[in-house]
Amino acid sequence: MPRLSFVLTVAMLSAFGLIASDVYLPAMPSMTIEFGVADWQMPQTVSIYLLALAIAQLSYGPLSDRYGRKPLLLAGIALYMVGSLGCAASSGYTGFLIWRILEAVGAAAGLVIGRALIADICDKRTSAKVYAVVYPLVSLSPALAPAIGGHLAAVFGWRADFLFVAAFGAAALLMVLTLLPETLPVAARTRTSPFAGFGHVVRDRNFRRYTLVVCAIYCAWFVYLTQSPFLFARQGLSEEQSGWLYLPLTAGIIGANLLAKRLLDRWPYDRIVAAGIACFVLGGIAFLGMAALERQGAVTVVLPMCLVSLANGSSLSLAVSGAIASEHGYAATASGLVGFCQIGSAALLAMGISATFGTGLNVLGGAVLTLGLLALSTCLPWSGRPAEQA
Structure with missing residues (x-):
């Protein structure tokens, strides 16, 4: 196992993109009023952030395979901090969206290169064990960020959420400068076109199969994140109260x-991986059961998602490791591509569902169950799954 300082630094890099996407969720209803936009438009700021985050990952992977990890990482963190400060200073919806895009472009560096750092020094099974340490730390971000953001918004206003994000980026920058070595020596860097590795990666069957699992779980997670604030608000919960309701998912x-x-x-x-996917499907069934019974209260939203969170904690981390550490030989390129598919699919689906169907428990439940069944298809004989993967 790598040193603790390395693991903690990678966890910070992996978390700061998610913190920026989640920290202002409890404040979205009040931001809707301040910006003078419709309810469905504020979830689009999450989706657009995710879409920019996805596209930017396609560049960081190949470029870091050629030029090294640290230079690209430092540049990305700087963009992330500038974008966060711009969000805090925004006075209108359009300007806020522009700064969110810049923030996302910077955040992509941490996601892509953080995963590549692990692949540089670990084999597939050791990588999975490192992810099993990193992901609990990273998973605190979508739970703690809304709780922290809800409190900051209630006391200081929503702009404080993005000042917090910028400070988090500054802490990550300091850790990279002082604790992180360059893990890709000059002799190991690619000499071909930076984007030549994409073909090798996409032809890898295990990469495609694991990436489908990653996308399904992540889409379900972000559909929940964009739907749940409005479900909680309809039940009369304050920003601060709804922020704390993301904490049970962490467990x-x-x-x-x-x-x-x-x-x-x-x-x-x-x-x-299959055991986690089974919990994912059960969570979707539980959501639809709650909607059919017309139950009221926050528990009808939180408890089914706790089942889905079991897949997030097990199948997601293992599938990410499996996709990146396959036999294609392009770790950072694969990291960028799986990240693009993961974040891009989540952005498009969350945007499409809220714009097409609005918000509601039945909408959330239908989306989660459909995605769970899609993930389950990778476990079936015709998926190309090995009979027994050691």
Whole structure:
């Protein structure tokens, strides 16, 4: 296992993109009023952020395979901080969107290169164990960020959320400068066109299969994140109260991560992935059951998502590791491509669902169950899955 300082730095890099996407969720209803836009437009700021985050990842991977990890990483963090400060200073919806895009372009560096750093120094199974440590730390961000953001927005206003994000980026920058070595020596860097590795990666069957699992779970997560603030608001909950309701999901994510790490020495890799996907499907069924019974209260939204969070904690981390550490030989390119598919699909789906169907428990439940069944298809015999993946 790598040094603790390395693991913590990678966790920071992996988390700051998600913190920026989640921190202002409880404040979205009040931001809707301040910007003078419709309810469905504020979730689009999350989707547009995710779309920019996805597209930017396509460049960071190949470029860092050729020029090294740290130069690209430092430039990305600087953009992230500038974008966050711009969001805090925005006076209108359009300007806010522009700064969100810049913030996302910077955040992509942490996501792509953080995963590539792990692949540089670990094999597939060791990578999975590192992810099992990193992901519980990263998973705190979508739970803690809304709680922190809700409190900051209630006390200081929503702009304080983005000042917090900029400060988090500054802390990550300091850790990279002082704790992180360059993990890709000059001799190991690619000499061909920076984007030549894409063909090798997409032809890898395991990359495609694991990436489908990653996309399905992540889409479900962001559909929840863009739908739930409005479900909570309709039940009369304040920004601060709704922020705390993201915390129970952390227990499921962390618990599943820790269990997956222990099972890696006992179960085949793909059996653990399949077990998490089964919880994903059960969560979708639970959502639709709550909607059919017309139950009221925050518990009808939070409890089904706790089941889905088990897949987030187990199957997602293992599928990311499996996609990047396959036999294609282009770790950062694969990291950028899986990130593009992961974030891009989540952005488009979350945007499309809120714009087409609006917000509601039945909308959320239908989306989660459909995505769960899509992930489940990768476990079936015709998916190309090996009979027994060690």
